[in-house]
Amino acid sequence: MNWVFEQENIDWAALSNLYKIAPLGDKHPDDLKIAFSNSLYKCFVFDDGALVGVGRALADGIDCSYICDVAIHPDCQGQGLGKAIIAKLRDLSAGHRKIILYAVPGKEGFYKKLGFKRMSTAMAIFKDQELALKAGLVNET
Numbered sequence: 410m411n412w413v414f415e416q417e418n419i420d421w422a423a424l425s426n427l428y429k430i431a432p433l434g435d436k437h438p439d440d441l442k443i444a445f446s447n448s449l450y451k452c453f454v455f456d457d458g459a460l461v462g463v464g465r466a467l468a469d470g471i472d473c474s475y476i477c478d479v480a481i482h483p484d485c486q487g488q489g490l491g492k493a494i495i496a497k498l499r500d501l502s503a504g505h506r507k508i509i510l511y512a513v514p515g516k517e518g519f520y521k522k523l524g525f526k527r528m529s530t531a532m533a534i535f536k537d538q539e540l541a542l543k544a545g546l547v548n549e550t
Contacts, residue, residue, distance in 0.1 A: 410461075410490075412497075413453040416445050423460050424453075431480040433513070444478070450501040452494050461485045464494040466502055474502035476510040495523055514545040 413419075421438035428436045445451050445465055454462035461482040468474035476498045481491045495510075502508045510525050517527065535541035542548065 411455040413455065414451060416442075416451060416453070419445070419453060420460070424463060427460055427463060427482060428478075428480050430483055433478075433480050436478075450474070450498055452497050454490060454494065456485070462490045462494055464498050466498045466508075468502055468505060471504070472506050474498075474505040474508045476502070476508060491519075492523065495520075499523075 419442075421442050424441050425436055425438045428434060428441075447467065448465040449468040449470065450466040452462070452464045453460060459482075462480070462485060464476065464479035466474045466476045476495065479491060479494055479498075481494075499508060509528070509531075510520055512520055521527075533541070533547050535547065538547070
């Protein structure tokens with residue numbers, strides 16, 4: 410496995426496809442380029458030249474680092490790659506006062522094993538609030 414921490418040679422269409430098959434939804438290549446460009450930390454993992462894992466952290470360098478968009482190719486899931494990407498992003502974020510992680514519902518147990526705790530005060534406004542409610546990302550209570 411080859412780990413890359415810069416984005417100069419990333420194929421954004423391949424990254425978009427990885428999110429689709431992971432499956433973590435449709436993310437447009439141009440949007441991904443902007444999101445990763447604005448992220449302080451990023452990990453791209455390749456196996457024989459193919460992109461098989463990715464993750465990023467939005468961070469301000471002192472107070473908050475927010476880990477998100479971790480995706481693993483289905484053929485590589487269950488082999489510890491997601492755990493390794495999270496560990497690397499945690500290490501890169503270590504100097505921050507807090508490290509926050511966003512995950513899809515149902516994955517909480519995985520992240521608890523990696524040391525994350527459920528936040529009591531997290532709130533969100535989504536562009537499509539109705540879809541976020543249906544998907545269980547937010548609730549009315």
